[in-house]
Amino acid sequence: MILNHMRRHLLIKAVALSLFLxxxxxxxxxxxxxxxxxxxxxxxxxxxVGNASESDLRKMATKLELFRYVVxxxxxxxxxxxxxPTTIILxxxxxxxxxxxxxxxxxxxxxxxxYFRGGEDINYIALSKEYGTSGALRVILHEYEHFxxxxxxxxxxxxxxxGFAEFYSTFEQQGELTxxxxxxxxxxxxxxxxxxxxxxxxxxxxxxxSPYYNETDKVGIFYAQSWAxxxxxxxxxxxxxxxxLTRFISQLNSGLSPEENFEQSxxxxxxxxxxxxxxxxxxxxxxxxxxxFKELAFVKEIESGPISxxxxxxxxxxxxxxxxxxxxxxxxxxxxIELDPKFAASRISLALVRFQQRRSADGKRIIEEAIILxxxxxxxxxxxxxxxxxxxxxxxxIKSYKQAxxxxxxxxxxxxxxxxxxxxxxxxxxxxxxxxxxxxxDPKNPQINRAYSYTALRMGRGALAAVNAMxxxxxxxxxxxxxLFMVIVAHFGYRQSKQLNDAAKVLEDAATKSNxxxxxxxxxxxxQRKLTADALLALATDNNKxxxxxxxxxxxxxxxxxxxxxxxHLRWVADNGNKNFVEYPLALSEIKRLAEQTQ
Numbered sequence: 001m002i003l004n005h006m007r008r009h010l011l012i013k014a015v016a017l018s019l020f021l022x023x024x025x026x027x028x029x030x031x032x033x034x035x036x037x038x039x040x041x042x043x044x045x046x047x048x049v050g051n052a053s054e055s056d057l058r059k060m061a062t063k064l065e066l067f068r069y070v071v072x073x074x075x076x077x078x079x080x081x082x083x084x085p086t087t088i089i090l091x092x093x094x095x096x097x098x099x100x101x102x103x104x105x106x107x108x109x110x111x112x113x114x115y116f117r118g119g120e121d122i123n124y125i126a127l128s129k130e131y132g133t134s135g136a137l138r139v140i141l142h143e144y145e146h147f148x149x150x151x152x153x154x155x156x157x158x159x160x161x162x163g164f165a166e167f168y169s170t171f172e173q174q175g176e177l178t179x180x181x182x183x184x185x186x187x188x189x190x191x192x193x194x195x196x197x198x199x200x201x202x203x204x205x206x207x208x209x210s211p212y213y214n215e216t217d218k219v220g221i222f223y224a225q226s227w228a229x230x231x232x233x234x235x236x237x238x239x240x241x242x243x244x245l246t247r248f249i250s251q252l253n254s255g256l257s258p259e260e261n262f263e264q265s266x267x268x269x270x271x272x273x274x275x276x277x278x279x280x281x282x283x284x285x286x287x288x289x290x291x292x293f294k295e296l297a298f299v300k301e302i303e304s305g306p307i308s309x310x311x312x313x314x315x316x317x318x319x320x321x322x323x324x325x326x327x328x329x330x331x332x333x334x335x336x337i338e339l340d341p342k343f344a345a346s347r348i349s350l351a352l353v354r355f356q357q358r359r360s361a362d363g364k365r366i367i368e369e370a371i372i373l374x375x376x377x378x379x380x381x382x383x384x385x386x387x388x389x390x391x392x393x394x395x396x397x398i399k400s401y402k403q404a405x406x407x408x409x410x411x412x413x414x415x416x417x418x419x420x421x422x423x424x425x426x427x428x429x430x431x432x433x434x435x436x437x438x439x440x441x442d443p444k445n446p447q448i449n450r451a452y453s454y455t456a457l458r459m460g461r462g463a464l465a466a467v468n469a470m471x472x473x474x475x476x477x478x479x480x481x482x483x484l485f486m487v488i489v490a491h492f493g494y495r496q497s498k499q500l501n502d503a504a505k506v507l508e509d510a511a512t513k514s515n516x517x518x519x520x521x522x523x524x525x526x527x528q529r530k531l532t533a534d535a536l537l538a539l540a541t542d543n544n545k546x547x548x549x550x551x552x553x554x555x556x557x558x559x560x561x562x563x564x565x566x567x568x569h570l571r572w573v574a575d576n577g578n579k580n581f582v583e584y585p586l587a588l589s590e591i592k593r594l595a596e597q598t599q
Contacts, residue, residue, distance in 0.1 A: 039057055041054065042302065043061040043065050045080075045086065047086070048089075049088070050129075051312075052091065052129045061088075064088065070291060075148070077246065078148060079152040080151075083408070090128075090129055093129065097130075099328075114140045116144055121379060126319060138170070145164060146161065149164055153252065154476075156252070159226040166226065167182060185227060192224050192225065203229070209479060235286070245265070251265060313332045318333075321352060321353055326353050333347075344370040344374030344380065347366050351366040352383065355383075378411070378414075381400045381407065382404040385399075385421075386417060392424070398418055419438065435448060438452075449468040450468070450472050453466075459589075460593060462494065462499075467493075470506075473487070478513035484515070484524065488520065491503050492559070526556075527556060543577075547577035551573045551577070551583035554567070554587060558594060
């Protein structure tokens with residue numbers, strides 16, 4: 001037993017030593033990365049920083065500006081302008097990049113050559129120059145294209161989303177003034193020539209829950225065929241089908257089924273298109289396209305130069321923060337502040353670290369310091385407003401949101417946050433105006449439509465509630481986490497506006513298109529009179545579900561004119577419901593409306 005104990009003790013010491021050496025190696029690599037001279041290159045749409053040479057940073061900025069411009073030329077209706085900035089961190093080699101690679105279960109993914117990380121206030125691209133002209137850049141362009149597609153066609157079906165991302169990922173710069181896109185992808189062609197094609201109807205129906213999107217033995221043919229179909233539609237017969245592709249995209253919200261839209265837009269049936277696609281991919285060569293430019297004016301606009309060690313630590317710390325690596329992020333941000341106590345950006349990011357560490361008081365103090373140091377940084381005001389809203393200081397939060405909006409008028413997040421604060425104060429008209437402002441800035445953003453639909457329902461503006469809820473369903477589909485709630489909102493909105501046929505139809509559609517095994521589908525069954533109120537409440541197994549069930553039963557009874565029965569359920573929500581749920585203010589508004597009807 002003593003021997004076993006000693007072995008265990010030695011094993012523990014060995015494991016601890018290994019972990020210490022691993023952490024030390026990462027720290028050494030990170031330290032080495034920052035001790036190098038860091039530079040920055042700023043183009044119109046990208047910021048490139050890193051310990052690669054200034055020349056390499058400028059080349060990367062040029063390449064991404066070119067990519068962005070080419071996408072705007074060849075992607076129908078591409079929305080390439082966005083208020084969310086994109087920063088690229090370009091490391092000079094894999095050694096200095098290694099401490100910043102993504103992790104899985106605490107272990108670094110060593111085979112990652114680069115990655116794209118999207119966010120609500122900043123996008124990051126991180127890669128090593130060592131792989132910058134090969135696999136890493138291809139992965140990054142693929143992911144950046146997803147970002148563009150989401151902004152342009154937020155309801156893009158999976159085949160179109162992945163097909164476009166693969167098509168544009170082959171972008172290559174052929175000299176200074178020529179680029180090539182649509183280069184054949186050998187492994188996709190090999191897959192298509194050795195595996196059976198998916199029936200086109202199956203391909204069109206693949207979504208993020210499909211086996212063809214998730215299972216290793218099926219995903220290969222899905223990606224290959226999606227790429228081939230987009231390539232065919234973009235390049236065959238000198239782009240003959242490209243205008244039809246534009247029409248297909250424009251009709252995604254038309255209510256047509258995927259098959260109907262496809263056959264109408266491309267003026268052919270699925271079987272004929274399958275034959276054309278097989279013929280196209282069986283050719284020895286699939287044509288790429290070269291695009292020549294007379295000059296690249298934006299190259300002259302790129303500004304570059306060195307950055308301080310403090311800012312270098314900030315860039316690395318913020319990147320780690322966005323990846324959820326709080327301890328390492330904190331070390332870099334603290335070092336940045338130590339080197340330059342007046343650098344407010346590092347304090348803002350450190351405050352975000354504190355918020356995620358559930359140290360709100362410390363985070364609040366730090367962000368207040370940041371605002372004093374740099375009152376023109378809109379992020380400080382935005383995050384401070386969110387913190388005040390969490391503390392239920394809604395009037396003060398609105399003041400901070402307004403300060404943020406004055407500094408960054410094109411950020412929709414500011415207006416939706418302001419709208420939520422107005423809602424909490426019961427100022428529905430002001431909330432509606434704030435949501436309208438957000439939608440003007442980003443009309444295809446489903447998050448805004450979802451929030452706006454609840455607001456309109458609270459205000460008794462049923463038609464507006466239904467419109468926003470249905471837009472959400474068209475953009476996000478019927479199986480998203482929020483989709484069943486949008487069905488409920490649309491149903492009540494239609495009933496408020498006396499559109500009873502539409503109110504019934506949206507429930508019928510949910511029964512065939514949605515996930516019927518998940519909550520809140522029982523609410524839909526109740527609204528279809530397939531469950532009683534008591535049966536629905538029996539299925540509401542926790543306070544959150546009871547809040548929702550009582551609120552929607554109360555709304556239903558109120559519309560039917562059963563005032564006292566409705567009030568019993570609505571008052572339950574007022575007394576016992578989860579105050580953080582949208583159903584809570586919804587119930588309060590309905591109680592107020594019923595009270596006004598008796599006056």
